Amino acid sequence: xxxxxxxxxxxxxxxxxxxxxxxxxxxxxxxxxxxxxxxxxxxxxxxxxxxxxxxxxxxxxxxxxxxxxxxxxxxxxxxxxxxxxxxxxxxxxxxxxxxxxxxxxxxxxxxxxxxxxxxxxxxxxxxxxxxxxxxxxxxxxxxxxxxxxxxxxxxxxxxxxxxxxxxxxxxxxxxxxxxxxxxxxxxxxxxxxxxxxxxxxxxxxxxxxxxxxxxxxxxxxxxxxxxxxxxxxxxxxxxxxxxxxxxxxxxxxxxxxxxxxxxxxxxxxxxxxxxxxxxxxxxxxxxxxxxxxxxxxxxxxxxxxxxxxxxxxxxxxxxxxxxxxxxxxxxxxxxxxxxxxxxxxxxxxxxxxxxx
Amino acid sequence: xxxxxxxxxxxxxxxxxxxxxxxxxxxxxxxxxxxxxxxxxxxxxxxxxxxxxxxxxxxxxxxxxxxxxxxxxxxxxxxxxxxxxxxxxxxxxxxxxxxxxxxxxxxxxxxxxxxxxxxxxxxxxxxxxxxxxxxxxxxxxxxxxxxxxxxxxxxxxxxxxxxxxxxxxxxxxxxxxxxxxxxxxxxxxxxxxxxxxxxxxxxxxxxxxxxxxxxxxxxxxxxxxxxxxxxxxxxxxxxxxxxxxxxxxxxxxxxxxxxxxxxxxxxxxxxxxxxxxxxxxxxxxxxxxxxxxxxxxxxxxxxxxxxxxxxxxxxxxxxxxxxxxxxxxxxxxxxxxxxxxxxxxxxxxxxxxxxx
Numbered sequence: 001x002x003x004x005x006x007x008x009x010x011x012x013x014x015x016x017x018x019x020x021x022x023x024x025x026x027x028x029x030x031x032x033x034x035x036x037x038x039x040x041x042x043x044x045x046x047x048x049x050x051x052x053x054x055x056x057x058x059x060x061x062x063x064x065x066x067x068x069x070x071x072x073x074x075x076x077x078x079x080x081x082x083x084x085x086x087x088x089x090x091x092x093x094x095x096x097x098x099x100x101x102x103x104x105x106x107x108x109x110x111x112x113x114x115x116x117x118x119x120x121x122x123x124x125x126x127x128x129x130x131x132x133x134x135x136x137x138x139x140x141x142x143x144x145x146x147x148x149x150x151x152x153x154x155x156x157x158x159x160x161x162x163x164x165x166x167x168x169x170x171x172x173x174x175x176x177x178x179x180x181x182x183x184x185x186x187x188x189x190x191x192x193x194x195x196x197x198x199x200x201x202x203x204x205x206x207x208x209x210x211x212x213x214x215x216x217x218x219x220x221x222x223x224x225x226x227x228x229x230x231x232x233x234x235x236x237x238x239x240x241x242x243x244x245x246x247x248x249x250x251x252x253x254x255x256x257x258x259x260x261x262x263x264x265x266x267x268x269x270x271x272x273x274x275x276x277x278x279x280x281x282x283x284x285x286x287x288x289x290x291x292x293x294x295x296x297x298x299x300x301x302x303x304x305x306x307x308x309x310x311x312x313x314x315x316x317x318x319x320x321x322x323x324x325x326x327x328x329x330x331x332x333x334x335x336x337x338x339x340x341x342x343x344x345x346x347x348x349x350x351x352x353x354x355x356x
Numbered sequence: 357x358x359x360x361x362x363x364x365x366x367x368x369x370x371x372x373x374x375x376x377x378x379x380x381x382x383x384x385x386x387x388x389x390x391x392x393x394x395x396x397x398x399x400x401x402x403x404x405x406x407x408x409x410x411x412x413x414x415x416x417x418x419x420x421x422x423x424x425x426x427x428x429x430x431x432x433x434x435x436x437x438x439x440x441x442x443x444x445x446x447x448x449x450x451x452x453x454x455x456x457x458x459x460x461x462x463x464x465x466x467x468x469x470x471x472x473x474x475x476x477x478x479x480x481x482x483x484x485x486x487x488x489x490x491x492x493x494x495x496x497x498x499x500x501x502x503x504x505x506x507x508x509x510x511x512x513x514x515x516x517x518x519x520x521x522x523x524x525x526x527x528x529x530x531x532x533x534x535x536x537x538x539x540x541x542x543x544x545x546x547x548x549x550x551x552x553x554x555x556x557x558x559x560x561x562x563x564x565x566x567x568x569x570x571x572x573x574x575x576x577x578x579x580x581x582x583x584x585x586x587x588x589x590x591x592x593x594x595x596x597x598x599x600x601x602x603x604x605x606x607x608x609x610x611x612x613x614x615x616x617x618x619x620x621x622x623x624x625x626x627x628x629x630x631x632x633x634x635x636x637x638x639x640x641x642x643x644x645x646x647x648x649x650x651x652x653x654x655x656x657x658x659x660x661x662x663x664x665x666x667x668x669x670x671x672x673x674x675x676x677x678x679x680x681x682x683x684x685x686x687x688x689x690x691x692x693x694x695x696x697x698x699x700x701x702x703x704x705x706x707x708x709x710x711x712x
């Protein structure tokens with residue numbers, strides 16, 4: 001086990017273990033891989049010695065170790081499980097080269113992590129409200145876990161949660177903008193839990209144009225065709241398809257408000273902080289992380305139903321966009337995220353020494 | 357590690373670790389679970405102390421440890437991976453209660469098995485000719501593996517293969533029958549690699565009725581509708597749908613021959629030994645395990661193309677059905693399978709002692 005001097009040392013040897021589904025950062029959609037990319041580069045910038053385990057087409061300031069040459073989704077992998085099992089074993093093989101290992105591939109590594117003689121933490125990126133995972137997490141109640149919102153922990157309150165770390169964005173990736181485009185924005189996936197249909201209802205009720213920049217997964221194609229496509233013909237609705245990272249700033253920055261009318265326990269919701277980074281307030285339906293990200297009446301409105309959301313959208317000009325940007329700079333930058341993770345790395349290492 | 361006396365002890369404490377997808381034995385289709393059921397009960401019959409890790413709706417003469425109450429496919433599980441990870445961890449937790457652990461869940465347990473202080477073996481039940489698995493198996497080239505046919509090893513020749521054990525059936529489950537039904541039989545799944553279309557072509561060329569007892573997986577529904585359903589209207593063809601275990605004996609025993617015109621590297625092919633158990637010769641297209649199971653000209657014919665198969669089917673009355681049954685009794689019973697596995701358990705245990 002590590003010596004007690006670990007916590008005092010200023011430079012840490014850190015392993016980041018990313019999923020192989022998308023490159024780090026992802027070429028298109030892929031929230032987990034985007035966060036790992038941001039965290040990894042920021043840890044390097046802060047002076048740490050970072051090794052990133054990720055697909056070979058990743059771009060990083062850290063040392064890249066790639067169990068596969070290309071990200072699995074775009075390479076149309078037929079056995080992603082085999083390759084993730086290989087990833088986890090390769091991490092274990094060189095575990096003693098690190099002070100801390102940070103896993104983003106739960107729950108694949110749980111059995112192996114339990115048997116590592118090296119401190120480790122795991123960030124859970126997904127929803128946890130599935131009854132079938134309870135038994136597995138109960139078995140691994142000792143494993144040090146990090147949530148991306150307090151709300152995410154709800155279904156599994158008795159795990160060994162060592163902290164919540166909100167996601168962050170590179171500080172200057174998105175710029176403040178005046179929101180003069182004269183439209184509402186919806187950005188993300190078109191799927192039943194994201195409820196773009198509600199966004200359309202809100203826009204129509206307010207008589208305000210809505211721009212929708214969203215991808216449709218293969219799994220959601222039927223939902224899109226049956227339930228959403230017929231709604232897009234309305235003159236107020238402008239469906240732009242999927243946009244690139246480079247287009248996001250202009251898209252969000254030009255909007256009067258971001259509509260986030262979700263219908264699921266959103267674990268984090270990166271698009272909310274992207275919006276705040278542009279100075280654009282968020283009109284959200286309550287769920288999951290929303291009340292932790294949005295300050296009601298300050299950086300947006302948290303609504304309990306569609307009528308409230310329509311009313312909030314009409315009043316959204318009362319929100320000071322500069323306050324939104326400042327909330328981003330205070331709470332959701334990469335710098336803050338990396339610093340909080342380093343604190344938790346030190347805490348996990350101390351606990352490991354103590355347990356030893 | 358185990359004491360050297362292990363190899364000499366007559367009663368072994370054996371863990372069998374089955375997949376959770378189907379119960380053991382399976383309610384419907386499920387080759388792996390059927391073999392595990394047969395092996396487990398036969399090991400108990402031979403006097404061993406056996407623990408079966410499997411779904412709670414399994415029926416066994418061994419001690420059942422069930423991480424889940426019901427088999428996952430019929431329970432429509434949404435996260436089978438989480439439950440299999442739990443299974444593997446639960447096995448590891450009580451590993452020291454056993455002399456040997458026999459895994460049937462590759463590759464999920466590879467990392468954990470490598471770190472077990474208890475002898476273990478793994479039977480691979482599936483095809484291994486997928487390029488994506490090569491890197492994983494290369495990483496785990498030390499792990500003691502058992503193949504279900506020599507042919508199965510082809511794509512991975514440098515693994516630590518400790519033996520091939522052909523599958524077996526309970527000695528008296530299927531009875532010898534005279535094959536007087538006046539039809540050819542096809543039994544199994546309707547899928548591109550099983551080539552029921554070839555069976556239909558053979559039957560039509562021979563002018564002989566063909567009975568097809570086969571299930572159609574959801575994944576193969578489109579293939580069935582587009583390519584197979586139109587062929588079923590021919591007066592010689594009788595499509596019976598999926599039949600039960602109880603109906604198999606009469607179905608196979610009444611047939612003049614089983615047609616097995618596969619187009620893939622069949623790892624084993626249980627239906628071939630079911631057929632032999634009934635005294636029914638097999639007309640097969642060469643592939644995978646076929647030349648290891650069928651003795652050309654003695655228990656059936658191994659053909660390299662459709663013309664040969666038509667010719668072989670016309671001559672299949674020259675095969676002595678009693679010789680087929682005797683081949684089953686000599687080579688493919690549960691008793692023989694269990695005895696061979698016990699030999700390999702002892703060999704794996706000796707190797708573990710040696711390594712220790």
